[in-house]
Amino acid sequence: METANKDRSLVSKVMDGLVSGIVEEKYGAILPPQDVLSKEFNVSRTVMREALSMLLARHMLDVRPKIGTRIRPMRDWRMLDEDVVSWRFRAKPDSQFLRDVIEFRVLIEPRASALAAMRATPAEIAGIREAFDAFRSIAPTDPAYQDADELLHTRIVAASGNQFFQQMAAIVRGALSAVNPIIMRKESSWETVVRTHGRVVEAIERHDPKEAEAASLALIDFTSDEVEQAFPVSHAERV
Incomplete structure (x- = not known):
């Protein structure tokens, strides 16, 4: 149970860091590969994969074959999600x-x-x-x-x-x-x-x-x- 809570906390921290990078236009239009992001955030690929999946579910990202993980326009983000609302209002x-x-x-x-x-x-x-x-x-x-x-x-x-x-x-x-x-x-x-x-x-x-x-x-x-x-x-x- 303690391990599960720790993993959830890590996923939340990674999500928050990814969103900060997105709204600050750190990554451009395409996110780096998962292994690169995992090293950047010093987490396992499993944690990174779950964090990215959470952002995908909120319509913030889009996976394209041979292209990678594309950052979707903010107008596409699922604004009824309270976390997404908070993240969207971080942007200038x-x-x-x-x-x-x-x-x-x-x-x-x-x-x-x-x-x-x-x-x-x-x-x-x-x-x-x-x-x-x-x-x-x-x-x-x-x-x-x-x-x-x-x-x-x-x-x-x-x-x-x-x-x-x-x-x-x-x-x-x-x-x-x-x-x-x-x-x-x-x-x-x-x-x-x-x-x-x-x-x-x-x-x-x-x-x-x-x-x-x-x-x-x-x-x-x-x-x-x-x-x-x-x-x-x-x-x-x-x-």
């Missing part, structure tokens, strides 16, 4: 990726906020308020800011009561990690962000789904405007 963002992130949030978060206003239990509403109070007390420069923002959004999505939305919480958290560093470049953004989050929370507390949805959409619109200033999106990328 580009304008198209940020566009897709914002479009995803528009589809999920406003509706989740409206459902939370209709369905949240008193305990869930108290948890949302607690998360918001913690969030607004932390400066954007504080390392705890990101965690506080993610907790607030996660609790709102969870309070929607929709199991599919709840499964998307990892992507919401990843989206926040991608856009927050861009938004918080301006000192003036923090007040707007806190105020708009407050609108969402207060609407949920009042059980006002229309206002909760509108406030959530306003928050994402503000994010979109700030991101577009930093990463201009061409007309071709919009459609």
Whole structure:
């Protein structure tokens, strides 16, 4: 049992190292042969083979005869897998990726906020308020800011009561990690962000789904405007 746990831990470490190399474009389009990778990570070929199989199952790699193990485009990665979500958001963002992130949030978060206003239990509403109070007390420069923002959004999505939305919480958290560093470049953004989050929370507390949805959409619109200033999106990328 101890050996099995050790092997699983090794596989996880190798997977993490491989993903770091992929998102940092260390390997190019094709991974080195397994024996080369095994030596690089100082693990057996069995461990390396299992790590590669796990990435294959997540649609991150593709084995081609006479070519080798090809790294698939990030758009092909299985984004419903929470590990893949985390790995995907490690890569340096580009304008198209940020566009897709914002479009995803528009589809999920406003509706989740409206459902939370209709369905949240008193305990869930108290948890949302607690998360918001913690969030607004932390400066954007504080390392705890990101965690506080993610907790607030996660609790709102969870309070929607929709199991599919709840499964998307990892992507919401990843989206926040991608856009927050861009938004918080301006000192003036923090007040707007806190105020708009407050609108969402207060609407949920009042059980006002229309206002909760509108406030959530306003928050994402503000994010979109700030991101577009930093990463201009061409007309071709919009459609």
